[in-house]
Amino acid sequence: MTGQRTLATAGRVLRQLRHDPRTIALMLVVPCLLMTLLRYVYDGQVQIFDHVAPVLLVLFPFTVMFVVTSVAMLRERSSGTLERLLTTPMAKGDLLAGYALAFSVAAVIQVGLVMVLAVGPLGLQIHGGLGALATVALLDALLGTVLGLFLSAFANTEFQAVQFLPAFVLPQLLLCGLFAPRAQMLPILSWLSDVMPLSYAVDAATRAATSSMWTSALTTDVLVVAACIPLFLGLGAGTLRRRTP
């Protein structure tokens, strides 16, 4: 693996995005619109907005990066460019790290915009540090990216890749504690919730937003999310085969 090839890949992915202004607009504008919508859905109940908004703040980058990455990687496979790259001296890690880097840059911009909007005009009250929340959101974006990289190997068409959103993201969303406290779920659901990375990301967001101190519980949650990133990156690398049937 070389830094030069990783950077070249990240630059190339961002350049592709730049040639596609509509996708950029969707990535940046839609989360802002949804956050605004959420604010006015809870117009009379500011405390609910204060509770849900931080969670949404980390879910946006996760979901968007998941979809964008899995489709981008699928296109890389079906266009033959992946096969071409695998016949060059490049390491698989160069490609994967390049993707992760490019979408992290996109996530920083996305999270930054939504955060400024939420705590500014929308009046979101955050008791914890904005830095902690931003860190969690960024890790979540990376998690979405590596999960997308890995799962794209199991999709043969873009239709299938998009269906992975309801198949893999919505169950995590239902069980992450946003709709019902995780501890009060049926034991099997609670156990499932415990093994889903998004649960820790959502917990971390809530903790980061509600406590002004960086607690040890927050550290644990952040570490679990952070550990999932190399795990899925490794699994993703395993799906890139230089020889195919």
Next chain:
Amino acid sequence: MNAIEVSHLRVVRGGRVVLPDLSCTVSSGTIAGLLGPSGSGKTTLIRAIVGVQRVASGHLSVLGKPAGSPELRRLVGYVTQTPSVYGDLTVRENLAYFATMAGVASSAVADVIETVSLGALSSTQVAQLSGGERARVSLAAALLPSPKLLVLDEPTVGLDPVLRQELWDLFHQLAGKGVTFLISSHVMDEADRCQRLLLLREGAVLADATPAELLQRTQSADLEAAFLRLIEAEVSI
């Protein structure tokens, strides 16, 4: 010396035996044509030589090393049937990226753009190009590392005669410098331009000869007739 040596290659794809037991050689510095009807196993053989095809058994040696060896990644250029470049990037952006990934100095980009005569279009997005132009971008990407062996899968499909002539001139010019070519085609009129022909049918080598030998042995006026006669006779020469 042989650039490619294939012995008793067997490839099964999706439960179907594509190449049952194939052996052939291509000597260094020649332009070898791989000809045969579609479905005869040309692309599978090419993929095996390039080292991206999983093979069931057999031995493949490319430039003296087992096919797919990491050392070969700098020495073998591969152009797929459908151009494998990024449609949403410009010609130059594509080639600059592949140059970095191939470990080639960025100065090579301008050279290969010149080689495939795409200078006027270097800032155009690949998706805006015609099919033939896109094929040349894909070829340019394969030329970047100055490979010793170029494996091209139907590189001239959809090109106009003038461009086809230009590409063949380029192939001959590179071959003069010692580059070996394996070029697949299902169009027999391309066969005339090769120094050696491998005729493939149903995964087996039907003939391995020079164009002149083929015409003489089958007593045919052109290579298309020669190929048809070979199939009719079903005897290998």
